[in-house]
Amino acid sequence: MNKIAVVTGAGSGVGQATALALVKQGWRVAIIGRRTEALNETVKLAGDCAKQLLVCPCDIGKSDAVAKLGREIEATLGEVEVLVNAAGTNAPRRALEVLSLEDYHAMMDANINGAYYCVQAFLPGMRRRKSGTIVNVVSDAALQASPKAGPAYVISKFGLRGLTQSINAEERPNGVRACAILPGDINTPLLDKRPAPPAAEARVKMLQSEDVAECVLLAINLPPRAVVEEILIRPR
Secondary structure, eight states, X not given: OOOEEEEESTTSHHHHHHHHHHHHTTOEEEEEESOXXXXXXXXXXXXXXXXXXXXXEOOTTOHHHHHHHHHHHHHHHOXXXXXXXXXXXXXXXXXXXXXXXXXXXXXHIIIIIHHHHHHHHHHHHHHHHTOEEEEEEOOGGGTSOOXXXXXXXXXXXXXXXXXXXXXXXXXXXXXXXXXXXXXOOEESGGGGGSSSOOOHHHHHTSEEHHHHHHHHHHHHHSOTTOOOOEEEEOOO
16 A cells, blocks of 8 residues: 555644654655644654655645645655545634624635545545545534534534545445544644633543544554444543
C-alpha cells in the first residue's frame, strides 16, 4: 500500500493528533491548514518523524486552491491512499437570532465545502487505483441539533455525514471506503469559540484529540475488505 495521507485541520486539535499518529506508523502526511505557523508547530511536535510531513498552507474553502494543491501533493509525495477531513470551525455568535451571513458562509466553507473539495481532489486517484480510505471527522451534532452547536454548524455536520454515506454508496465497487466519526465534546481550541467557553476542569473530562485520532486510525488500519461506516464516541 502506498502510505501517503492527507490531513486537513492539521495545525491543531484532532487534525494535528491524527497527523502525528500517522507519521508514527510510517505514513508520509501532507498537512493542510490555513496558518503556516500552526502547521510548523505540528512539524515540531513530530520530532524525529518531522521529515515525513509536508506543510501545505491552504484555505480549503476555495475550490481552485484545493484542486491545485491536490495536484502538487500527488506530484511531490505520490498517489494519496488516505484523506482525513478534520478541519472545522464555529462562531461565538451562533444562534439563529444572531448568526451573521459571514459566519454562516465561513462555517460552510470550513466544515463541508472544503471537505467536498478535498474529496474531489483525491478521490479520482483512489478510484483509479481501486484503493483508498476517506475519514470525515464529523460531530454528534450530525445526529441531533442543539442550541450548543448552533444551526450553521449542525447543517454543515449533517451534510458531512451525508457526504460520507454517499461515498460508500457510490464508491464501494471502486475499492474506496469512508468513515464518519461522530465525537461528542472534545477538548480542542474550537471550545474557545463557544459563547461561554468551558472551564479547565470541564475540559479535562471531555474527549481529548488523541482519543478521536485513535478512531481515525482504526478506520484506516482495518483490512481493505472491511469498513466501519460510522463511529459515535463520547466522553465516558
